[in-house]
Each structure stands twice: as C-alpha cells, then as structure tokens.
Amino acid sequence: MGESAAKFEVAIVGSGPAGLSAGCRAAANGMSHIVLEKADHASDTIFKFQKGKHVMATPDVLPLRAEVAFSMGSREEVLETWNAGLQQHNVNIRYNAEVSAVTGERGGFDLTLTDGTLIQADNVVLAIGLQGNLNTLRIPGSETATHLQYQLDDPDEYEHETIIVIGAGDAAIENALGLCGHNTVYIANRGDEFSRAKEANESAILAEIERGRILPIYNSDSVRCAPGNLTFDTPDGEITVDCDRVIARLGASPPRRFVEACGVSFPSEARNALPEVSKTYESNVPGLYIVGALGGYPLIKQAINQGYEVIEYIRGNVLDPADEPLIRERLKPVQGFDTDTFLAETRARLPIFAELNPLMLREMIVESAVTAPKTGATVFERGDYSNSVFTIFQGSVRIHIDEKNPDNYVVLEQGAFFGEMGLIAGRPRSATITSNSDDTILIETPRRTMLKLRASVPSLRQTMDQEAVVRQIQAYIASSLDRDSIRELAKSATLESYKKGQTLFEEGDEGDAIHLIRKGSVLVSKRIAGREVALAYRAAGNYVGEMALMSNMPRIASIKAAVDCETIKIDGEAFRKLMADHPALKAEVQDRYGERVVETEKMLEKPEAGSIIEFLMGEGIGEATDVLLIDESLCVGCDNCEKACAETHGGVSRLDREAGPTFAHVHVPTSCRHCEHPHCMSDCPPDAVKRDKEGEVYITDDCIGCGNCQRYCPYDVIQMAPEPPRKPGLLSWLLFGAGPGPGEDKSYRASAPKDARKTAVKCDMCKDISGGAACVRACPTGAAVRVKPADFMSFVMEHRGELDR
C-alpha cells in the first residue's frame, strides 16, 4: 500500500507504562510523535492481568517522574488513570498497529506496520516489554491445540471445567488460585516446590493443595498434547490428564528476532539476554532507544520514569536520575562527597557492596541512613532489637564486649560491617557499639533492603556469611580465642539449614561435630524407657553436640529443629585440636558441659517438665521473643485481659484468651509471639510491619489492609478489623448503663458497612503505654504472664509442680 505520512520527531513502539509515559511527555512538550500499539487498547500487559489484581508501585522510595499518575492499586484503577492521562495530553496513539520492521537510524527511521503502512520518524523508542513474546509450549500437538492458552484474563469466566495450569511462578499460582473456586484445577510443576514464587503465593497454593482444592502434578514435564488432554512425563511414568483447558504460564523472553532485525545487538546467546543500552537508554543503533522491561527495568515505576527521561534525552536535555534529590538528602550529614563520588567510594571501600550494580547501589543508599557519629556516640545498645546492618564507610567503631567496663572494647575499621547478627539470628544486639573517631561515617541499611540484597547478590551474602560465622563462633563458643585461630576453625565449618521438625542428629549416632545455632531453636530429647522425653530447648546463640565431643561417646541425646533453623556445623576433630592448643577454650567448653550435665539430670528427674517444653515448642514458642501464657489453674475466665487489650487499643482486642491449646494448665492463647523472624513482615507492600527496640512487632498507620500479614502468620494472631465506633466513658456506663461497657463490642463488626476500611491489627506489646502489657496488668489473679525465651526453662521448672497435683 505504501501510504506515507508526515515524519514524526519520535515514534514510540508500545504503549505500556514506558511507552505511554514517553507519549505523554512528548505530547506535553509539543513534539510531533506517534505511539504504536499492537492491541486495540493501551498497556496490554497490565490489561491482561487477572481481574482485580493488585498492582504494586515499588520501589517505594523512588519518586515518580512522569506526566501520568501512578500509585499502588487494582488493575482497573491503574488502567483508568493511564487512559485518562493519554486523553488529557492528547497523545497521538494508533491502536491495532503492529510494527513488523524498523530500519534506518537517527533522522531517518522507517517503521513498517503489518498492514503495510510506513511510518517515518527521526527517533524510535522501543518500549515493547517482554509480555508480547510469551514462552509457549513446544510439544507435539501444541501448535494445533485449541484448548491451550497462555494467559488468563478473568478466572470467573470459567466454571465446572477441568483446567491444568502449567508453571510454578506467581502468574501460574495466581491463575490456579483464581480458578479453583469453580473448577477442578491441576497445577503442573517441573519440580516439587513453589519456592520461586512470592511467599504469600507459595503459602496460599500449598494451603489449597493441602485442602485438596488444587491437585498438584509434581516433577512433571508436558510431552504431548491432544484434544481434550495433556500428557506428562513424571518419575512414575507417563500420565495423561483429561481436561477442558490448559493454561501454560511459562514466562516471557525478549522478542529477540525482531529486535535484532532492527540492528540491535545482544551481549550473549542466552534466551533471556537483554540488549545493552547506554546511560541515556540508546542502543547501538543511533537514535533507537530501548526502555522498560526490554531494557532490563521490569518494574512499572522504573519504566514510567524512563519513558519520561528518554524523551528528555532525545530533546538533548541532561537529567539527574529521579532519585538524585533523595540521595542528596541522605548525604546531608556528611561533608565533602557528591553523589557520584560517594557511590563510587561505597563500592570501592565496602567489600560487601562491591558487586552491586549502579541501580541497586542507588536504591540501597536511598533506603539507608547515612550518619556521622562523633567519638563516643552510641550507635546501638546491647539488647536492642533493632535489625539494620551498618557498614563503616569511613573511620572506625568500638565494640564493647564487656557490659560493665566500657573501656574494654575492640575496634572495627573502615570497610567492615556490623549488626548482621540481628538480621541473621533475629536476636537482640549482642554488644553496644560506639563511634571511635570524629570522622566516622556509617551507612545503616534497613532489614528489608538487606534481605533483598542478600537474595539477589550472591557475593554480598557470601562475604557477609563468612565473616558472620567467624564472629558468631567468637561470640558464642570461643570468646577467649584470637581471630586467626577462629578463622582457621571457621574453614572447617559449614552452614546447614533444617526445616521444622527435622533431626540434626539422633541419640546413638556416631559423630562429634558441634552445631552452633545461628537462627531458630532446637529441642533436645532423650529416650527414656522407650519414650522420647524432651530435656531442653536451645535458642539461637547456643551450641549443641559438645557432649559427644567431650566424652568421645556416641550422641547421648537427639536434637530436632523446633522451628526452621540454620546452624554452623563445626568439625569435631578441628575443634578438639583447637581445644588442645588453647586451655582457656577447653575450660570454657568444659564449664558449659558441666552445667548441661547437671541440667540434664535435673530434667530426667522430672520428665513431666519435658512434656511442657515439647508442647510449647509445638506451639511455635521456639521462635517467640515474648509470649503471653495463661496459667489455667489461676484463670477464672473473667476476660479482663481481653477487655484491657481492647480498651487500650482503640476498641479491638488483639488477643483471644479462650482460643488456643492447653497442656498441663499452661494455656497458649491466640496472641502474638513477636517471632524472631516475624512471618508477618515477609511481604508487607507498604513496609508497615515494624520491629521496635524492645522486640515488639507492630503495625504502623501505613497499613493498606491487603491482608498479607494475616495470611503469613502461622498462629492466627492478626485480624483485619474495621474501625470500631467510639464508646461512652467508664462512669457513664457504670452509673447509668450507657454503651456496651468495657472490652470489645463485637457487634460492631457485623454492623460495619461492607466497604469499611479494614486494617491489620495485632498485639504491639503495649509499647506506647507506660506500665507494660495491659493484659498482664489487668489480670486480677496472676494467671496471665509474659515469658521471654530466656525464662522458658525456669517457667517450666517452676510450673512443673502443677502436674503433680
């Protein structure tokens, strides 16, 4: 057809977040432009999200720089905002316009559409993302199959069908979850777990599988497809599953052939390799820019910002990155560094950050705090539950190893990091840290950022773990030893992890390795008269296995993980050799050994106490930092604890006294345990679940009511509650009977409007109330107690008498 139109200053291919943002910016600048969209609507990827899907606006700290608005919300809200933006700016967008070829370079690009239309432009912005190029099943029969699809728009469209969902990622899981209400749903997974998915999705799908609402086909590879069925290869041989529909969610990869045909080169042959672009997003073809997921920035907010920026670059403007003001803000406390030097120096001086890419580094600094404490200023105190990690950018700090004598300290120099133990073990700070020089500069990185970096930068994790192992051995086993000997010992050490209930070693086993528990806790037990009797509970920061080491005998007790655990396993031979060379270490271990032998004997006299420990561990107390227990021999059921909780927390009680299990008069009510590694913190979109200095896990006003924390909590202690109405004062109730009286008025929940905003509420250990936990203070009989891990054993031993009565 060869229809020729006017030449545009810029042609933007794709109208996703990046493309539409570029279009709006170009329109706002009055540039002649055209946006070419393959589908008949804008932003096809988001459009094809499952109905009602919650769209996130991460990274939170990154400011949005765009003509279009964008904030976290449902798929529908987001699309509506964007469509309004396109209209408002009068963006020249052409739908149903699929580009088949791009040729030329700056000043003379020719874009050919599939219908033959030719479009000319000076510059081209490729903002086509990856989702346009979904990975497909390549098996016999898949080309012609009519019951096979690669996307799912609205799960409610299907009812009473048998549907196989293939994949183990978030998309597959979300589809399966959406469908399983009205259909028979299989999920076919190449492996046997869903660990690649977001934790919330993983636990949700495992729960549905457990309930039998979704049928898993593990370790399966699809091999053949015929009308009405799909055949898998599994370890048990081939199986054929009859079905009405197959939804394969296999991810997406760059549309390489098309991009290469435009003249763009790729750095490697890998299927998911992305084209390389310059700082201004320009590819190796002059005038051809690549933004968004195809350029390596998969997040919506990043893509939107790039759409804006690329137009500015095309217009010849120089821009600071969007987060520049934030970084400058962070760097205020230190003098003499501009952003670029500081970032470069961070990488050069701090080995753990050496392999962060520039984007990660910027994000890390934005989310961190940079401080310059003067000599003697306290960074944190021993016993604090704060869990950020510090790195020494400049100067040095003192680690005070002796609580009583502040002059007894060791110095940590520039380049080192500290505070990682809180991150790894979830335990309070083990030492007080103060600044050692006036020019000290520290970077304090919050827990969430650090966990993210640990997950995505293997070298950071490795460096950190190596050093942490040395420090933990020194702190918890061999405080008298010098660093070099410990480093030598650490070489023989390995990191082991155990799932809840898994055995570290069994009574009677050969072996003499010592396990230092660095995360979680374990249960020590012994067979007595054919019955397994629990002897003790050991929290993170303790070691087990020294008995066999000292006595040269087989294991005399079994060790089981009470919760998910990580241990540092130290070779017995190496340890024994070290003890032979260092009498002080030998004495240390022997002392501990002696204490334990006595403790074991005491417990053997009272096997009932062991049953209580076992019961408490079964209830997850092994990961608690502070738990409410009720002595039922004293509890009169007045519910004053619940009433006190409700009255001091906006009318909603965060504990349910009656619910929860009881054993030997010890009752574990449904109430927060303030876990060492709080499950509720795993995936909070606004990062509203926080941990206070004393260890209290609480939820800030930032809560958006998504319910993730509630789903994550294995102990059911978080509820989603609407705001209760105000109640009259105590005396008007007492004297005149006004209002429902003290405590939670449960009727308001039923009468609250359906669309009332619900937020997550949980125990905050009354951190904002003077005098301590209201539940315990309000107990008239002394039945309610709060117990910390260090006190469990004494609580149990003291309580043991109850069993004899």
Add this chain to the structure above:
Amino acid sequence: MSDPAVHESFLVHRGLKYFKLALLIVVAAVVAYIWHRPLGAPNGGTWLGYTLGGLSAAIVLWLTWFGVRKRQYALGATRLKAWLSAHVYLGLALVVLTTLHTGFQVGWNIHTAAYALVLLTVASGIFGIYVYARYPRLMTANRAGLTLNGMMTQIAELDQEIRESSKHLPQEVSEALLRAAQETCIGGGIFRKLSGRDPACPTGKAQRLMETKYAETGIDDPNIGKVIALLVRKSNLLRRARRDVQIQAILRIWLFFHVPLAVGLLGTLCAHVLAVFFYW
C-alpha cells in the same frame, strides 16, 4: 524468673505483703481494744470507737473503688493482682475492725444493719476466694483441651452422624433421636446452669430408650450399635459441656451477691454515719 512477682497467685502476692499489712492492723486494733478502758462499756462513740469506725469506713470506700479500678485499664504500672490481693486481706480485716467498732453491742437499728452488711459482703467475698482457688483447676480438667465452643461443634457433628446412621430405624426411635438432636439444650435458667444437669435431657431419654428397647430384642442392625455408641459419646460431651457451664456460672454467681451487698453496704454506711452525726 527474674521478677519474683511475675508468676504467682493473688493470694500469695509478693510474699503475702498485704496479708501482713492487714494482720498488723488487726493486731494493733485488738491490742488497743484490750488496752483501752473507756467510761462505761466499749462502743462506737469513744475515741477508739471513732478511730476504728473511721478506718473501717475508709477501707470500705477503698474496697468498693476496686470496681472502678479494675476497669481503668490504661492506668499506672500497678498490677490489678496487687489490688486484688490487698482487697482480699483488707476486706477480711474489716470483720475484726468493725466488730471491735461495735463494742459487741448489736440491736435492731441502722448501725447494726451496716455491721451485718459488712459481714455478709465479706462472707460472699470469702466464698469468692474459695471459688477462685478451687474451680479454675476443675474447669481445666473438665475441658481437657477443648473449649465450650469446641464441645458444641463436636456435639453438632455427632448429631449429623447419628442422623446419617439412623435412617431406617423404627419411627418411635427416630422421633426420639430427632428430639434429641433438636431439643437438647445446654444451660438455660440459672438453677439449671448451676445444677450442671438436665434430668429431662432428650438425648439421655433417647439413649435410655434405645438401650432398653434393644436390650430386649437384641441388635440385628449394625447401625443400631453405632447409634448407641454415638449417643453415649454425645451424652459424655453434654455432661462435660454442662459441667463447664456450671463452673463458669459458679465462678460468676458470687459476684451477683458480693457487688449488690457492697452497694447496699455503701448506702447503709452513709445512713449510719449521717445518723451518728445527726444525733451527736
């Protein structure tokens, strides 16, 4: 535990601190009473009488304030347990203090009425202490890890099972079983609650009916044996549920005497004090 007050009953709070305080007051009062030689017989009108009366009145006011203090949840670091401990022992001390205040003179008047109310209120309180000391253990033992709601759920499940197994039984039996499912209730009026029993329980009736009926004829249908077994299980659960309701009722019922008596005492006390000063 580091803090010795953390886990102990209100009765032994902090090494019986308030028991000792109360004992001290009582001993001092008795000694003063023996030592004191008033003109005429000892009575409320002597200086010691006024002192004892004033002290007793102050204690009564403080004790009744407990009803308010117990609900001031955000107030102060003192635990309610400490207040209750003091409440108990100072309340007991009142018996001696007010008796000495009367000088053992009683009559049919407002003054003796106030004294009698003190004794009655304290007596109901003593019953409360007994209840609080005894019943929590019994409740735990009876529950054996279940809650009342849990028992109700299990009972409902048993009903469902009974219904499914009793489809082809004679009309007389199935009617009794239907009644057992629909009309069995737990609790009811206060006396029913306190008794912990229901002699007319339809489930019990159905169980007895089936047992006698099939004792005569023998069991030829395996379902009958199953239904009887289910009924026995249901009866056991019912017994435990009623026992739970009974214990909960006992744990509360004494307050229905203690509190009104205390309010009555407060009124009578005012009248007593007014009368004394009016006729001074």
